[in-house]
Amino acid sequence: MSGGTLAIETLGLTKVFGKQKAVNGVDLAVPRGSVFGFLGPNGSGKTTTIRMLLGLAAASSGEIRLLDGAMPKDARSVLPRVGALVEGPAIYPFLSGRANLQRFDAADRHTSPATRNARVDAALERVGLSHAAKKRAHAYSLGMKQRLGIANALLAPRDLLILDEPTNGLDPQGTREVRSLIRSLSDDGTTIFVSSHLLAEVEQMCDRIAVMSAGQLVAQGTLDELRSAGTARVRVATPDFADAHRVLSGLGLTPEPHGRDDVITAELSVPGLLPETVNAALVRADVRVRGFEASGASLEDRFVALTGEGFDVAG
Amino acid sequence: MLSEVTVLFRRLCTWAMIGALALIPILIAVVVRVSSDGSASGRGPAFLNSITENGLFVSLTALTVAIPLFLPLTIGVVAGDTIAGEANLGTLRYLLVAPAGRIRLLLVKYAGAALFCFVATLTVVITGAIIGALLFPVGPVTLLSGDTVGVGGYFGRLLLLALYVTVSLMGLSAIGLFISTLTTIPVGAMAATAALAAVAQILGALPQLEWLHPWLFTNYWLGFADFLRQPIVWSSFIDNAVLQAGYIAVFGTLAYGRFSTKDILS
């Protein structure tokens, strides 16, 4: 009973498929009220972890506490308070969108049938599916199905939402909607655990993240903690490519060409070297600077560093 | 449960099967009607020869024809689809996180299959009576014992027959439910269930396996005729119920063992 401060807590969570350890000794700590990003390359074990959290798969070893209940032992009392989207939506193609939601709502014996229609309509409204509610679900587009899946997670007021790649297949409006939806739910006090491939999205939504790689948790903490673990970089747009390259090298940096002959970037790998010093040096050397940008460590770089190459990120 | 029923009966597939079952008595009645001039040779399914005299016998002929093949086939489809179908759609995981509860889901799924058995049997029987009444004269029905019951009493017995056949199919449904928990491919579970029904009937036809017969879930399938005797013989109904209960217990607990320990990975 480690207090009421953690919505999700795992200890040495492990899942073995045959010989492969799909999840290996994961210790997650998701504080209540946080928006928690769960990152990792394809096949790193995110969905498998989520399945174990929800009691769909049994852990090979390790412990899970969800909303202060042990999983899967207390599933009956815990799961009604958890909304979930796991590995994409699943629908009955022969039922309408509304009937699909009614079916899933009825599966939970704690929900009240009296308020069912109202709650289903509210959930549909929230994901912008009201107009397509009567349509058979097999005629739904990918994004519409995804919205239906999110609506399913929102059928009842939840303490915890576990969303596995919620913006998958959504159009830009949909993505934005989901983002603002998550923010508003978070404002209401709901803890949100969201796995994603979209780093930019995670950066915008989440206050905490964890990174999985090959079944292991390689980093966990607030966004800033993760960022500060990385290094800042400068980006210089200039017609004098060769001169700029020389100046940066002279400062002890390793400039990286960007495939274009008018942009050059470099990591501020020299301790104590500030971006403004770099700019002054360029100007002193008569390098014509068209644009200068200094940025903190990007999450993307941090990931590549943590998870190795081959992290195939969209966007 | 209600939700399960609506889902089951909103499927096109379910209605297609019920329609196919309804077609059996219609086909029999029409064929007999069209060729009713020829003298019956004493061949063909039981009760066939009585149809021209009394249309109500269409129900019985159709039931006799449907029991060995068509009913097990449709029950195989419904029972094999119970868990595997949800797993295949992926909806199983959402039902379980709802949370539906694994035991409750099994029970509801089984009840749904049982209801389908009853509706399917009733479809055959009632369609048979209706089409028989339309195409042939109807009147008091001669029972196997040579006694005669009126139309009202006959319908009472038809209802009992439907009950008997439903009970007969409960064991197969339990087997289908268990097989359905083994796989995420519903077609496989359906085929395996229907195939088992066929195998059991083949074994039941081999006199060398006499000792095995009382243990086969198909053993009393044609015993429904005991409700067409005067006085009604209940022993086969009771034996059948006990046998089917045994199958339900064995395969129900197997299904429970399997489903409650299964990782839902679809």
Place this chain on the structure above:
Amino acid sequence: MNKNWRWLPAGIVPVVIVAAAVSGSAVADAQPQLPAKTAQELLEFVATSSDDAYSGTVEQSSDLGLPDIGMATPPGGTSSSDPTSMALELLTGDHTAQVYVDGPDKARVQVLDQLAQRDVVVNDTDAWYYDSQSNEATHAVLPDKDAAKAELEAKLQQKAAEYPELQNVPRTPAELTQTFLARIDPSTEVAVDGTSRVAGRSAYQLLLTPEDPATLIGSIAVSVDAETGVPLSVTVQAKGQDDPAFTAGFSAVDFSTPDAGIFDFTPPAGATVTEAPTADEARATLEAEGTPAEAPEKPTVIGEDWSTIVELPATSAGQLGLNLGDGEAAGMGEIMEIKPGMDPEEVAGAQALLQQALTEVDGGKALQTSLVSVLVTDDGRILAGAVGVDVLVAAAQQ
């Protein structure tokens, strides 16, 4: 995480079922404690039971070492009213019958076939036979209450050729017992062989062991209900065979008077009704045809008691559809009379089996079962008895 206990029920249930099945039969095997009775007392007790009223389910099964005729007929669909195959089927098959008895004059036996039924109803002087499959009813008037039984026996023998259906009815255990008790001779050992439970009732076991070396019958065990004296089961053991050759017994029995309506039989509309002539009429008909000389009417009885042989006269084989020609190898058509309307496949199947079962012997063809032998001589006589074929052959040559 050990979730294996969830498989526990699946392991326990089959064990429980097997245990229940085993203990169920163990209970049935347990021998009840009953006041001792001598064999003579038991025989008298049986004799007092003929007035009793009861009903129940009788299971009959036989293992005569014959090829199973059931294989040749499709399940649930034989429509053969052909006497030969029906007799064979009743001889070799297993049957369940509902039996209703109210004293010596009212009885109804319903042979429960799959999707069909055969009924014999005896109500005072009326006897009905009804077959649901062919929808045919046969009616016979029994001349006189007391003589009815003896008369019926004789008539059945006599008219076997004409109305074999009447003979094809499995008897109640009581009737069977009567038949066997009638054969008791001084050489027969009659003993009380402990007690048993039949159909949930306590019963005495009466054991008849013929000493006669010629008979095939090893022993006959009769279970006699301890309360009423009604025979509940009969088991016939053939010599040199471990499994009983024939058993008939109640699997359930109820000693309350059956509803009187059960013994009222009216043939259903649309049924073919045949009136069986009374014995006198039959005799009269035959005499009118002027054939008394060439048809020795009565079957001849050779020997006595357990090794009794019944010889049917020369015309019988033909009438039964067993026509063997002049000692030549019998073709299919000759073995069995093919009637119009019979399923050709069925006929072929039954004939093949019949031919398989018949063996060539000196002066005819014989059918040997573990309990009964039948000899069809080349000149068309039929000899049958619970003796070996050699005894029949010897009898035929006298």
